[in-house]
Each structure stands twice: as C-alpha cells, then as structure tokens.
Amino acid sequence: MLRKLEYVIRRLAMSVLVLVGLSIITFTLARVVPSDPAALFIGPHPNPDDLERTREKLGLNRPLPAQYASYVSEMLQGDWGDSIATKRPVLQEIGDRWAASLELLIVAMTFAVLVGVPLGVFSARLQGSPFDVGVRVASIVGVSLPAFWLGLLLQIIFFRNLHLLPLAGRFDTDLRFTNPIEMLTGFHLLDTVVTGNWVAFKDVAWHIVLPALTLAAYPIGLIARMTRATMLEVLAQDYIRTARAYGTPESFVVYAYALKNAIGPTLTVIGLTLAFALTGTFFVEIVFNWPGLGMLTVHSLLNVDYPVIMGITLFAASGYVLINLLVDLAQAWIDPRISLG
C-alpha cells in the first residue's frame, strides 16, 4: 500500500516537471520565436502607444528568465491574455468550447474501445484466419485515413446520398426555439438527459454520430492492433499453456485468464490513442462545424489571433499530460506489479 502511495506521489511529481517543461516550450513559442511578440499579441494595425504598453505588459525589455517567471505566474493566476478577435479573455474562450470537444472525444473513444478491443481479442483467438487478416487490413486502413477526408466522405454518403444523418453542427438550429437545451455542464448529451429534454437528446445524438465515427477510425485501428498483439503475447505465456494442459475450456482460457492479464497494456494503448484523438478532434470539428476547440483554433489561425492559439496549445498539451497521468495511475491500481517498478 505504501509502495503504491509512493508511486502515485512520484508520478504526480513527474507530471509537474513535464508541465514545467511544457510551459518553457509554449513560452518560447509565444514570446521568444516571433520577432515582435507584442505586435502579434495586439493584432494588425496597432497604434504605437498600445504597442509600447503591450511590450511593457509582456515585459519584453527584461531578461528572458524574468520574462519566463512572469509568464508562469500570469498563467497560474488565470491571465492567459485576451483574444484579438473578440477582446474576451482567452480562458473564457476556451471555457466556452472545451466541453463540446471533450464530449465528442469521449463518445468517439467509447465507441472505439467497444469496437477495437473485441476486434483485437477475436483476431488473436483466430490468429491466421481470414477474420484476422481482415482485421489487420481494416486497422491499417483506419490509421491511414485522413480524418478531414473521411468526414467529408461520410457527409457525402450519409447526408447527400442517403439523407440519413444531419450534415454538421451540434444540433438543429430550430431546436433553439422549440426545445432549447439548458446549459448545465456544456455536455449536451448529459444536459438533455438530466432535464428530460428527449426531443433535444435525440437530435443531439443524431448529430454526434458522424463526427464520432470519423474521429473513432484511427483509435479503432490502433486499439484493435495493439490489443491483438498484447493478447498473443499473453497467450504464449507458460501459465496459459498450463491451463490448457489441465483441459480448461479454450474460451475460459482466452476470456478469463488471458484477457484479464492483457487489460493493463491495452489501457496504455487506449491512453495513447486518446492523446492522438485529441488532435484528431480539431480536424473533425472543422469538417462538421463542431463548436469546440478545433473550430476556435482554425478561426484564430485565420485571424492570426496569437494569444488564443498559444492558449489552446497550452490547454491541449496540459490535457495530454493529464490523460497520461490518469492512465498510469489507473494502471497502477489495476496491476499490482506496476508499483514495484
């Protein structure tokens, strides 16, 4: 138990170190790389007074370590600068949109795990069969598809040709007048269920299908492939051979013994894919007009809204660190061998 606690503390300390490193990189990109950061932070056509004031505020005349120190303290105090386009604080802009991105990410990853893990397990059990070959091809196809193109294809097929699913957006605009969604958490699926707004729930659910499918393609491929490799590795262990020698039914060997021991590594893979999907969200959002961080990024890129771009980078990278931390902690909790390492 003590060992486990020690591991958790060590892992937490490591994440803090990584966050410090991240802040150095984002600081470098925000304040050191551009030739005149103040001009970028204030937008096009600045008047000289504003420019001088911004330089003063960013402390560009001071030595780099001092600049870095004030950068970190600003970030910690929640002062991430103001958007050039909307004049609103960057954190507010991010706060309005992160829930949309996270909801999409969670739905897509749930789907990917529910499809990918069984595919990998069956594939390992049927090693060498046509099914196994099919899964191999499908998973390589999954990781090779450009998300932004797959999204367009699905729109062409399911909206244009089959008229089955909505084209884009989080919900039908009419909904605003007929069954407005109450904003509690920003997660529309959750909000509509809590308030019993079933009409809106159905609409929101239909809207998330295509973006979630698009986003899930890459994770499904990676998860299926890695689950299969892990399962095969476990199935080659001595205790599995022993179990088989005792005449344990094969299904019991695979699903009870092997699967249980394959969960740890699979969890790592899921964490890794979650991180990949994080950037994937950006592109899927653009294609489906999904009002999340990805859309915000693209608008900011078009407007050269520098504070927002740097804010999103820091935010997403911190999210990535957090995901890695949670995966490692979950693994230590599931697999007692980890804490010895």
Add this chain to the structure above:
Amino acid sequence: MQAAEWLNRRQGFAEPGELRPRRQLAHVVYVILRDPLALFSVIILTLFVLIALFGPWLAPYPEQGYGKTNVATRMLPMSPEHPFGTDRLGRDMLSRVIIAAQPALVVSLVVVLIAVLIGAPLGAVAGYFGGRLDDLIMRVTDLFLAFPSLLLAMAIVAALGPGLDHAALALAISWWPWYTRLVRGMALGLRQRYFVQAAQSIGVPARVIIARHILPNCLSPILVQATVDIGTVILASSSLAFIGLGAQPPAPDWGLMVSEGRTFILDEWWYSTFPGLAIFISVLAFNLLGDTLRDIFDPRQYR
C-alpha cells in the same frame, strides 16, 4: 515467420535482424513477394515514386497542375477529358493531383531525413554514454514527446507564420524525439555486446564506435520507423495544409485541394474526393510496407 526461422537455422546463429546485408535483402524480397498486401503496397509506392518523378510528363494538363487557371472549364464533372473533373478555377483535377505527388513525397522525405539525422545520433550518444548525459538528452526528448506531434507542429507554424517550408521545419522539430528514443533503446543493448566491448578495450574512440558499430546496427529499426513515418508525415503535412498552415494556394497540395473542395461537396463531390483519395492511398501503402518490414525485423511482435 517460417522463412526467418529457416534462414536462422541455416546461418546457425543470427537473429532475423542481424542477417548479413545481402541475405537480409533477399529475405525482405522473399517475404514481400509472399504477402499480397506487401506486394500491393510496393506496387503502389513504385507508382507513387514514378508519378512524383515524371508528373509533368504524365499529367494531361501540366501547366494547369501547377496552377494555370482556365475560366471556360470551371467545375466540370468527371468526363474522359477530365477524369477527376475540374476545380473552381477550371483546372484539371487529375493534373493537379498528379503534380502534387512530387512536393508531397519530397517534403515528407526531407522531414523524416532531418528527424533521423537529429534524433538518431542523439539517441546513440545517450544510450552509449549513459549517466548524466543520457538523463539530460532523454528529459528533453520526453518533453517534446509530452506534446502530441501535430499539435506541437501547429503551434510552431503559428509562431513562424504559415507556409510549406515552415510546416516542414515544424514537423521535423516534432518528429526527431521518436528516433532518439528508438535508437537509445537499441544503443543500451548494443553497448553490452562483445564487439563493442572489444572495440572499447583496444582503445577505439567513442565517436568511432558510435559511428561504426552503434548507428549501423540501428539501421533496420530506423528504416522500419522511417517507412511508416513518411506516410504519417504526408498525412500530417496535408492536415496542416487543410487548416491553412501548410502549402499556400495556388501550390498543388492534396490537403489544400480537399480544403478548397470542402465548400462544394454537396454538388461537386469529386472536388475533395480525389485529392483525399491520393493522400489515403499513399499513406496506406507506406503503412502496409512498414507493417511488413516490422514483422521481418522485429520477431517479438507477434503476427
């Protein structure tokens, strides 16, 4: 993997990753010929390279491929004259897609080459010397790996300003750490081997050992990784172009073309479809080949 086992037995000692170069090449060719998927990927990649080399001679309207507009042929659907249709400025999409193959391949090769040239020596040094130097190099590497590669690339391009050259630089900066980690792992094992210890004992300088013994022995895994990465970088650079950070119009770029056609997908669906298909097929081919090569060089990965 029967072939590998058979070769092992014949040689009596080597693991598949350590076959002598000529045998190794023969083995790779043998495995690829036996695997229809690998064969398919090699054929596609050969075509890709040929199209990249001879694009201007293969394209029906090469000058349109490079960006010359023709208002008379705007937004034509697919036809024998324009098999992929035409775009909003009347350019033949087939020519555009063909001409875009060369920059896609060149950018990707350059990015991966830079990443290998930075990453591999760093990894070899870290793994060979160990200690403080190793700690320092690996902490920096971990730091870069703490960013999702594409996100880091996006932030760097945003800082430098959009453009294909900046996109390529940003991708190289985000890709080298993978090679450092890969080569360091190999170097850690290699420095325990007799031939390295023998070289050390007769006083061969460290830089010579790294250059002659460590790096050459890391070549196979680097090649496998690079094969997959060339595909991944094609995907990444077209993704950057898609959001306006990579190649700028009127440059022929698959990601840019998909982005231009996005507004028209409901009526002129071919506009985005064919350039996207080109990205997909080429990335798929690199991934399939990389997958086969990994099976050959890394027998621990179960097939």
